[in-house]
Amino acid sequence: METRKHKVVDTRDNSVKEFESTATTLGELKQELLSLGITTDGMSIQEGYTRTELVDDASILPHDVNYHGITTNNLVFRLTRTNKKTELGADRKMLYTFIKENDLADAVKTVFGKNFTQVSSADLEKFVADHSIKVTQSAITQVTPDVKGDNNILKAIAILADRFQSIGEEDIFDELEENTGIDFYCYLSHLREPQDSDKKKETKEYSELNDLFAGM
Secondary structure (H helix, E strand, C coil): CCCEEEEEEECCCCEEEEEEECCCEHHHHHHHHHHCCCCCCCEEEEECCCCEEECCCCCECCCCEEECCEEECCCEEEEEECCHHHHHHHCHHHHHHHHHHCCCHHHHHHHHCCCHHHCCHHHHHHHHHHHHHHHHHHHHCCCCCCCCCHHHHHHHHHHHHHHHHHCCCCHHHHHHHHHHCCCHHHHHHHHCCCCCHHHHHHHHHHHHHHHHHCCC
């Protein structure tokens, strides 16, 4: 059985992991990723060299791929969240986290007359969606004026991205990228400024590999 050396780009934590694989189908690949501690539930799986999204667990993984004139069987996969808004409505823990982190428990009680743990998921989701904009606007004021020009704008983008990631709204930045051609997550990964050289190398690799999927 052929052993291949793949890489997986995980957009949940901006990480890259290389692993040896004998998988021939998507289902087998998912099992290998799970054994590495990488869950795939609620995630879409894309392959960068062939620019395809893999959906059916029985589907055969790309083989003998021609990329820039070179034939390879070592692939690059990317995991991205799917159906984010449905996840938000279904995952009360995510809603609770947003409310607690932003001290909104009293505000929820004022609106609904009861503790946020007793409010329906639909009402709680609408409340979080409405307040996420206010929280984001407040966060922008944290951008210090000592950095001028584009860097200051990018700091604001970083704050926005972190805020929306916390409530499962990454699709906003996907839409911005489609309309502007700017990879906001690439900016975010650079702005986080890893402290050690190994982490900086990993962040650079993440950005470069993520470029394979631009526009997907």
